[in-house]
Amino acid sequence: MIRHVYQHRVRYRECDPMGMVYHAHYVDYLEAARTETLRALGLPYRELEAAGIIMPVVALSLRFIQPAYYDDLLDIVTMIRELPRARLFLDYEVRRHETQELLATGQVTLCFVDRARNRPIRAPKVLLDVLQQALAPSLSTDGQPKRSCLPK
Amino acid sequence: MIRHVYQHRVRYRECDPMGMVYHAHYVDYLEAARTETLRALGLPYRELEAAGIIMPVVALSLRFIQPAYYDDLLDIVTMIRELPRARLFLDYEVRRHETQELLATGQVTLCFVDRARNRPIRAPKVLLDVLQQALAPSLSTDGQPKRSCLPK
Amino acid sequence: MIRHVYQHRVRYRECDPMGMVYHAHYVDYLEAARTETLRALGLPYRELEAAGIIMPVVALSLRFIQPAYYDDLLDIVTMIRELPRARLFLDYEVRRHETQELLATGQVTLCFVDRARNRPIRAPKVLLDVLQQALAPSLSTDGQPKRSCLPK
Amino acid sequence: MIRHVYQHRVRYRECDPMGMVYHAHYVDYLEAARTETLRALGLPYRELEAAGIIMPVVALSLRFIQPAYYDDLLDIVTMIRELPRARLFLDYEVRRHETQELLATGQVTLCFVDRARNRPIRAPKVLLDVLQQALAPSLSTDGQPKRSCLPK
Numbered sequence: 001m002i003r004h005v006y007q008h009r010v011r012y013r014e015c016d017p018m019g020m021v022y023h024a025h026y027v028d029y030l031e032a033a034r035t036e037t038l039r040a041l042g043l044p045y046r047e048l049e050a051a052g053i054i055m056p057v058v059a060l061s062l063r064f065i066q067p068a069y070y071d072d073l074l075d076i077v078t079m080i081r082e083l084p085r086a087r088l089f090l091d092y093e094v095r096r097h098e099t100q101e102l103l104a105t106g107q108v109t110l111c112f113v114d115r116a117r118n119r120p121i122r123a124p125k126v127l128l129d130v131l132q133q134a135l136a137p138s139l140s141t142d143g144q145p146k147r148s149c150l151p152k
Numbered sequence: 153m154i155r156h157v158y159q160h161r162v163r164y165r166e167c168d169p170m171g172m173v174y175h176a177h178y179v180d181y182l183e184a185a186r187t188e189t190l191r192a193l194g195l196p197y198r199e200l201e202a203a204g205i206i207m208p209v210v211a212l213s214l215r216f217i218q219p220a221y222y223d224d225l226l227d228i229v230t231m232i233r234e235l236p237r238a239r240l241f242l243d244y245e246v247r248r249h250e251t252q253e254l255l256a257t258g259q260v261t262l263c264f265v266d267r268a269r270n271r272p273i274r275a276p277k278v279l280l281d282v283l284q285q286a287l288a289p290s291l292s293t294d295g296q297p298k299r300s301c302l303p304k
Numbered sequence: 305m306i307r308h309v310y311q312h313r314v315r316y317r318e319c320d321p322m323g324m325v326y327h328a329h330y331v332d333y334l335e336a337a338r339t340e341t342l343r344a345l346g347l348p349y350r351e352l353e354a355a356g357i358i359m360p361v362v363a364l365s366l367r368f369i370q371p372a373y374y375d376d377l378l379d380i381v382t383m384i385r386e387l388p389r390a391r392l393f394l395d396y397e398v399r400r401h402e403t404q405e406l407l408a409t410g411q412v413t414l415c416f417v418d419r420a421r422n423r424p425i426r427a428p429k430v431l432l433d434v435l436q437q438a439l440a441p442s443l444s445t446d447g448q449p450k451r452s453c454l455p456k
Numbered sequence: 457m458i459r460h461v462y463q464h465r466v467r468y469r470e471c472d473p474m475g476m477v478y479h480a481h482y483v484d485y486l487e488a489a490r491t492e493t494l495r496a497l498g499l500p501y502r503e504l505e506a507a508g509i510i511m512p513v514v515a516l517s518l519r520f521i522q523p524a525y526y527d528d529l530l531d532i533v534t535m536i537r538e539l540p541r542a543r544l545f546l547d548y549e550v551r552r553h554e555t556q557e558l559l560a561t562g563q564v565t566l567c568f569v570d571r572a573r574n575r576p577i578r579a580p581k582v583l584l585d586v587l588q589q590a591l592a593p594s595l596s597t598d599g600q601p602k603r604s605c606l607p608k
Contacts, residue, residue, distance in 0.1 A: 017320070024183070035468070044527060167472060168469065180315070180317055184313075223349070331480035363520065368512070
């Protein structure tokens with residue numbers, strides 16, 4: 001399993017009159033965590049877009065367990081358990097950094113689109129390569145992605 | 153079933169470099185649609201809060217089928233199928249108004265919290281009353297909620 | 305002067321732990337008001353973009369006088385006082401609809417960019433025409449823009 | 457002068473169909489930069505709120521010079537030049553980290569409100585103390601705030 005932790009400090013604008021993070025902002029947290037996971041794997045999303053591939057979100061779900069509060073430092077944990085074919089499945093946990101309490105869980109499904117032809121495609125080889133390397137760490141010899149994307 | 157349609161015009165700030173609505177904004181659309189559904193039923197959320205009851209989101213899911221584009225007029229359809237006990241379940245459809253194409257579907261689950269005691273409670277009677285009246289239209293004689301929340 | 309009123313209902317997600325609208329959202333209100341002003345003048349921004357012209361914001365300022373609260377209905381008043389050359393200047397007032405209290409004032413400056421060449425240009429003729437007609441109402445005979453953009 | 461640099465990575469959700477950061481998000485960048493400036497000075501905003509003091513924004517202005525793009529790393533520079541009395545004035549620069557190009561400048565004015573009485577007050581002593589220490593570095597002997605808030 002690929003596992004990456006992205007940290008986010010809760011901002012004032014993200015908190016609602018109940019004094020807690022408004023639920024929609026978790027969707028933004030997951031996006032930032034996803035982007036940083038890809039970067040840690042050595043594949044910035046910007047490069048995928050430059051190669052003509054976009055990855056729209058086709059489904060997402062969130063379950064809210066405990067509230068996050070203003071100025072909390074959050075750990076957003078991204079997990080990838082399998083190689084994508086037509087879709088990439090990501091699992092998430094949001095935890096309060098200090099206590100590691102589980103605040104929310106999430107799932108996001110992405111697909112792959114060839115921007116020029118505006119058609120869905122299979123997962124591009126460049127992505128499969130970095131994911132395969134990170135998912136099968138015994139096969140990777142330089143280990144560079146292991147630093148921030150710890151395989152378990 | 154309670155069914156309410158809320159209209160939203162897609163704003164520039166909601167569109168991403170792919171030229172389509174960024175997925176997180178649908179969560180905001182659902183919130184606005186929910187608020188207007190309650191208002192149409194005769195129960196503004198502001199009054200619930202004033203009565204010490206808050207309704208946090210405990211779960212949400214979204215499936216994205218077709219993109220929405222800048223300046224599109226959207227129909228956000230809220231559906232309530234059953235009376236809540238500890239949780240209120242809402243179903244959503246997002247459609248392009250002009251063509252009625254289905255762009256996304258969603259589900260949101262709310263719970264009820266007594267703000268003073270910070271404890272979950274059952275659905276408050278004031279909400280059950282308006283929902284029951286709208287869900288069982290044959291029992292309602294004045295029909296006021298029927299105007300904008302058409303029972304089917 | 306061109307004057308157009310756009311109405312916005314304050315959403316929960318826009319309110320902060322102080323219980324009032326978080327200041328950044330006023331920038332979004334102004335954008336929506338601007339878009340609807342252009343539409344009321346008969347020139348949807350979408351058509352300008354389709355013609356290859358984009359109008360980036362080059363400056364904005366806001367002064368906050370009184371807070372807006374959850375579920376308030378707001379009047380966002382857009383005012384255009386002069387024909388643009390290289391820049392279009394817009395003035396705004398945000399008022400609580402019910403009481404007409406002045407909550408905020410704003411100014412936004414837009415420029416015009418030819419998207420293909422990525423270069424600043426003068427205000428396009430199609431925009432000058434609709435603005436001139438609305439600014440000099442005695443010259444307009446059909447009066448269509450007067451309905452929602454009352455010249456004073 | 458107090459000067460603090462906060463870094464922000466541009467997110468996909470912040471970019472518009474022009475492919476650049478939508479202007480409203482700069483307001484959010486300034487808020488995060490302001491919060492981290494206070495934290496670096498040793499005075500988290502959360503502690504001010506806990507002490508019953510809120511600091512609403514009373515005015516803001518932004519000038520946009522060059523666009524920021526997706527995935528850019530930005531330096532948001534907060535500058536405080538003088539001790540506040542009834543108002544705290546902050547100046548900002550937004551620069552592309554890599555090139556140090558100036559992308560935007562901003563000013564934000566905050567006031568101080570006693571939350572219990574809902575009345576404006578003068579700058580609280582706890583804030584004046586940390587600002588004075590940082591503004592007059594020769595008087596500070598421990599130098600702790602100098603690490604991240606370099607006086608010039």
